[in-house]
Amino acid sequence: MYGWTGKxxxxxxxxxxxxxxxxxxxxxxxxxxxxxxxxxxLYEEMDPKVDPFAPENKLIFATGPLTxxxxxxxxxxxxxxxxxxxxxxxxxxxxxxxxxxLKFAGYDLLILENAAPRPSxxxxxxxxxxxxxxxxxxxxxxxETEDTLREELGIPALRVATIGPAGENRVRFxxxxxxxxxxxxxxGVGAVMGAKNLKAVAVRGTRGVQVADPExxxxxxxxxxxxxxxxPGRKSFAELGTAATIDMTNAFGGLPTRNFQQGQFEHAENLxxxxxxxxxxxxxxxxxxxxxxxxxxxxxxxxxxxxxxxTHPRNWKIAGEGPEYEGAWALGADTGVGDLDxxxxxxxxxxxxGMDPISMGATLAAAMELYQKGAITDxxxxxxxxxxxxxxxxxxxxxxxxxxxxxxxDELAEGAKRLGERxxxxxxxxxSKGQEFPAYDPRGFQGMGVAYATCxxxxxxxxxxxxxxxSTGQMDPHTPKGKSEWVVNEQHRxxxxxxxxxxxxxxxxxxxxxxxxxxxxxxxxxxxxxxxFLKIGERTWNLERLFNxxxxxxxxxxxxxxxxxxxxxxxxxxxxxxxxxxxMLPVYYRCRGWDQEGRPTPEKLAELGLASLA
Amino acid sequence: xxxMLVIVPDRCTGCMQCxxxxxxxxxxxxxxxxxxxxxxxxDEEASYAPYTCLQCDEAWCMTVCPVNAIGVDAANGAKxxxxxxxxxxxLCTIACPFGTMFTxxxxxxxxxCNLCGGQPACVVSCPTDAIQYxxxxxxxxxxRDWGRRVHERYLEETSAPA
Numbered sequence: 001m002y003g004w005t006g007k008x009x010x011x012x013x014x015x016x017x018x019x020x021x022x023x024x025x026x027x028x029x030x031x032x033x034x035x036x037x038x039x040x041x042l043y044e045e046m047d048p049k050v051d052p053f054a055p056e057n058k059l060i061f062a063t064g065p066l067t068x069x070x071x072x073x074x075x076x077x078x079x080x081x082x083x084x085x086x087x088x089x090x091x092x093x094x095x096x097x098x099x100x101x102l103k104f105a106g107y108d109l110l111i112l113e114n115a116a117p118r119p120s121x122x123x124x125x126x127x128x129x130x131x132x133x134x135x136x137x138x139x140x141x142x143x144e145t146e147d148t149l150r151e152e153l154g155i156p157a158l159r160v161a162t163i164g165p166a167g168e169n170r171v172r173f174x175x176x177x178x179x180x181x182x183x184x185x186x187x188g189v190g191a192v193m194g195a196k197n198l199k200a201v202a203v204r205g206t207r208g209v210q211v212a213d214p215e216x217x218x219x220x221x222x223x224x225x226x227x228x229x230x231x232p233g234r235k236s237f238a239e240l241g242t243a244a245t246i247d248m249t250n251a252f253g254g255l256p257t258r259n260f261q262q263g264q265f266e267h268a269e270n271l272x273x274x275x276x277x278x279x280x281x282x283x284x285x286x287x288x289x290x291x292x293x294x295x296x297x298x299x300x301x302x303x304x305x306x307x308x309x310x311t312h313p314r315n316w317k318i319a320g321e322g323p324e325y326e327g328a329w330a331l332g333a334d335t336g337v338g339d340l341d342x343x344x345x346x347x348x349x350x351x352x353x354g355m356d357p358i359s360m361g362a363t364l365a366a367a368m369e370l371y372q373k374g375a376i377t378d379x380x381x382x383x384x385x386x387x388x389x390x391x392x393x394x395x396x397x398x399x400x401x402x403x404x405x406x407x408x409x410d411e412l413a414e415g416a417k418r419l420g421e422r423x424x425x426x427x428x429x430x431x432s433k434g435q436e437f438p439a440y441d442p443r444g445f446q447g448m449g450v451a452y453a454t455c456x457x458x459x460x461x462x463x464x465x466x467x468x469x470x471s472t473g474q475m476d477p478h479t480p481k482g483k484s485e486w487v488v489n490e491q492h493r494x495x496x497x498x499x500x501x502x503x504x505x506x507x508x509x510x511x512x513x514x515x516x517x518x519x520x521x522x523x524x525x526x527x528x529x530x531x532x533f534l535k536i537g538e539r540t541w542n543l544e545r546l547f548n549x550x551x552x553x554x555x556x557x558x559x560x561x562x563x564x565x566x567x568x569x570x571x572x573x574x575x576x577x578x579x580x581x582x583x584m585l586p587v588y589y590r591c592r593g594w595d596q597e598g599r600p601t602p603e604k605l606a607e608l609g610l611a612s613l614a
Numbered sequence: 615x616x617x618m619l620v621i622v623p624d625r626c627t628g629c630m631q632c633x634x635x636x637x638x639x640x641x642x643x644x645x646x647x648x649x650x651x652x653x654x655x656x657d658e659e660a661s662y663a664p665y666t667c668l669q670c671d672e673a674w675c676m677t678v679c680p681v682n683a684i685g686v687d688a689a690n691g692a693k694x695x696x697x698x699x700x701x702x703x704x705l706c707t708i709a710c711p712f713g714t715m716f717t718x719x720x721x722x723x724x725x726x727c728n729l730c731g732g733q734p735a736c737v738v739s740c741p742t743d744a745i746q747y748x749x750x751x752x753x754x755x756x757x758r759d760w761g762r763r764v765h766e767r768y769l770e771e772t773s774a775p776a
Contacts (some may be wrong), residue, residue: 069644070634070739097630104647157647180657206719208637208645225741282660286627289634291741293627297660 002212003065003524004028008041008109009129013116013196014055016131023108029526030609032499032533033064033108035091036540038080041111042089043543043613048551052084052188053170053195055115061102061161061201062109064501065524068100068209068288071221072228072511073503075099075288077184082551084188084195085172085359085415086434086458089547092175092189093462094161095287095503096182101159104205116197121162123153124203134199139165141352142177143320149202162200163190164354166403170194171413173359173436177351181295181321182287185356187435187457188415212525220518224511225291231510237294238284240273242325245439246333247272248471253574254444255329256437258336258389259365260430260561263441263569267338271328275340285321292509295321301341323347323357326461329439330361331395335368342392346399353403359415360402362436364395366416366428367408375423380408430564433458433557442564442579445470447483449579450588453558454487456544462504464490480580484587492537499536539608542592542600546613555598558585616691616750619727619734621664624760625744628655628662635739636666639730650716650727651736651745664736664745667714667727669693675706675715675726683724692729700724 004023011018023037031037038060050056059081066074077099083090102110105126112122121134137145146160160178167174167190174190175183184190211217228234236244246268249255253263269275276296285295297320323331327347337343350357364387370376371387381387385397387408401409411419416436420429430437435458442449447466452459464487470477475486493513497504500520507513514530521528548557564579589596593604605611630653633646640648651666673693676684683699684706686692700723707715707724716725727734729747737747 070631070638104645206645206647208641208643208648210643214642229741283624283662284627285660285662286629288630290627290629291631293629293742295627 002210003069003520004033005103005106005108005209007107008111009107009124010111010113011122011129011131012113013120013131013198014114018129020107028524030536031540032496032520032536034062034067034076034078034499034501035080035093035495036499036536038062038078038109039089039091039540039543039547041109042080042082043547046082048082048089048547050082052082052087052192055196057082057192057195059112059189059192059196060109061112063099063103063107064499065520066516067501068103069211069217069523070289071502071516071519071523072225072291073287073289073506074501075290076498076501076503077102078498079176079184079189081189081192083186083435083457084170084174084191086187087551088187088433088457088553089544089551090187090189090457091498091544092184092186093498093504094176094178094182094184095290096159096179097288098159098161098178098182098203099501100288101203101205103209104207105203106205106207110201112196112198115195119197119199121149121200121202122198124201124205125155126204126206137199138168141165142354143180143352145200146180149200153202155204158202158204160200160202162354163193163198164352164403166353166355166413167191167194168199169403169405169413171355171402171405172415172418173356173363175354175356177354181351183351183356186358186460190354211523213522217519217522220516220522224506224515224519227515228291228506228510234292234509236273237292237505237509240277241294241296242273243271243276243296243323243328244273245325246328248467249440249444251573252444252467252471252477253569253572254441254448254467254477255333256430256439256441257333259334259362259369259428260437260441260563261369262572263444263574264572265333265336265338268333270338270340271323271332271343276323280340280344287503290503292505294505296323297321298323298344300344320348320351322351326439327357327361330358331364331399332361333439334361334365335395336389337392337395338390339392342396346395349396349399349403353400355399355403358438359436360399361395362430363402363412363416363419364398365389366419366430367398367412368394369428370420370423370425373425373428375425376408382407427562430561431459432560433553435459440467441574442560443569443577444574445477446480446577446579447475447477447487449560449564449581450480450484450584451487451491453560453581453585454491454588456541456548463494466490468508478574478577480584484584485591488588488591489534491541492534495537495540496533499540535608539610542605542608542610543613545598545600546610549599555596558598617732617747618669618750619666619729619737620746620748622744622746623661623663625742626653626662626664627742627744628653629741631739631741632664632736632745635735639735640725648718650714650725665712665714666736667693668712669727669729674709674711678705678709680705687728687731690729690732693726694728695724695726697721697723697725
């Protein structure tokens with residue numbers, strides 16, 4: 001077997017029994033791997049109407065054919081399940097070293113079924129698979145869990161994917177963390193794992209990944225590495241990390257501030273890539289096989305002591321990785337906090353407690369707006385820590401409270417949508433399909449409007465990142481013209497990209513899809529072309545859409561909050577602009593070959609080979 | 615003139631490309647578990663360092679081997695294992711002060727870095743030049759500088775009030 005291992009591991013958590021299955025050749029070919037293949041299994045095996053927390057919900061970890069090879073940034077794995085935050089199919093991607101380790105153990109996919117009767121963790125060492133008691137790990141943070149497992153199993157090269165207290169407590173935006181600071185972050189995959197009573201999956205793999213045509217593979221890999229080496233995108237990622245994006249979005253009036261009430265943040269320069277590099281950066285850190293190394297390992301500044309300190313003295317010297325652009329925005333600009341130490345600390349708490357900093361920050365921002373409106377009052381809060389915009393102590397303390405569902409944290413843990421509804425102000429929820437927006441204001445980047453509204457897993461920036469054309473002069477960022485067409489095509493590209501196991505960032509660092517289609521072909525022995533990849537992307541996107549339609553989603557869910565559609569910013573470069581979703585959405589449906597209710601037509605499904613699934 | 619591997623931990627990002635390259639040379643697959651260079655990750659110190667055989671002048675693995683299975687590559691000075699002679703006694707793994715002698719799980723025989731016959735794959739694969747293959751006499755300079763900094767940090771930390 002080349003590229004793929006061709007095997008999947010299926011574990012019934014209720015009984016601890018596991019078995020290895022062959023993955024059908026046509027499924028591998030038609031979905032490549034990772035996201036596509038896991039989507040297909042989920043669609044095939046599960047009723048989309050089940051509750052995300054029900055034992056019937058399946059949790060799938062999936063690698064791609066390039067995961068574990070030396071192709072640049074071949075580190076990724078996907079977690080596919082029905083999301084706790086959204087109720088839609090979710091596809092959360094993570095890097096680090098865990099995905100390749102699963103591949104080295106000999107599996108493309110890991111499918112987890114049912115729920116364990118008591119807290120457990122799964123131990124995989126090549127063929128050896130055992131569900132073990134995790135009573136002693138339950139309640140522990142992510143860092144400690146990983147260290148404990150490595151020590152007690154006595155395997156230094158062990159890789160661990162785990163949930164923190166947030167996942168155990170079913171915080172709806174809990175992550176699955178691996179290698180301490182890498183997260184399959186969005187849509188609450190960690191809460192699903194927590195509902196299954198599964199604390200961690202510890203993996204050690206000693207096998208190899210073979211490629212079909214080694215010479216062609218290496219030639220294509222080195223062509224890609226050469227293209228990336230001096231590319232400005234790669235250099236910027238390496239030097240400044242993802243937080244360099246703050247300057248760009250702020251300049252376009254597209255950096256959502258104080259729960260999308262403003263489009264520019266006055267303290268942006270405190271949080272940007274330069275600030276992190278110059279004042280906090282210890283070193284760059286790479287995921288497996290990564291030639292970019294955008295990861296930031298940061299130290300807290302001397303001023304951090306003035307904030308409430310929690311009890312992690314061992315890790316105190318180095319805060320760990322982050323913040324990334326999204327985390328710096330959500331916990332910083334979106335809550336109005338311009339203090340890098342507070343953001344670092346809250347971000348690091350999110351990592352240790354196992355929560356998505358995007359949804360955490362955005363939910364805090366929504367709560368702060370509720371506090372502004374008087375819907376949340378001081379008597380619901382902890383004494384002396386108002387949940388007000390610009391308050392650095394609030395983001396630290398209430399992040400922790402959310403993970404443990406203490407006090408108001410119990411409401412925050414339900415996400416911004418449920419929070420807004422609970423306090424009678426659903427309009428404070430800034431998101432789509434129940435998932436909070438990431439760090440791009442669609443009033444600054446019009447295309448993000450249709451990208452957010454149509455994304456299958458709820459609002460997401462990784463499916464069609466329109467600033468790629470809207471910030472570079474290729475398209476006007478303020479008109480809806482041409483955006484739907486671009487977004488449809490880009491969604492196909494990123495979906496195929498996710499299926500291969502390479503990191504999405506290679507696309508912005510000089511290694512777009514075109515450069516690794518031949519790598520995938522040489523690895524798998526399947527003569528893939530770019531057209532094949534786009535078709536696979538479209539097939540997978542439609543399959544996810546079918547899942548969501550069967551789960552009960554309709555055209556009405558392809559929506560944006562009123563604030564984006566009706567209330568323009570008053571100042572800045574994006575002043576006066578609102579999102580014209582009503583113009584973009586019909587074009588989007590037409591481009592997709594869907595009817596105007598957003599349903600794939602029978603002709604489209606037949607064209608994609610999905611006719612039998614509708 | 616002899617060349618040697620120089621490792622600059624400050625440049626390492628922990629990406630494992632060297633392990634992939636070495637595993638590839640050993641097995642023709644991407645198999646880091648078979649790599650003869652290992653990346654050590656010290657999370658607490660935010661430090662990553664690839665580590666492999668230093669090709670000691672006075673090589674204890676060679677000295678201790680009861681069947682003379684370890685010899686010297688005349689072209690580049692690398693100490694190499696002749697697996698046909700190795701009897702799998704593991705003495706070399708005990709003798710090596712640096713932990714860079716390995717035994718292979720498939721045949722229980724010794725394996726170590728042989729500098730790929732003078733063109734080390736790990737050097738080619740490293741994206742940040744953290745592993746270099748340089749003339750031996752130029753290698754000390756970097757080490758002196760690094761050694762001084764480590765020493766200073768040690769003094770600083772040990773003299774800090776508790």
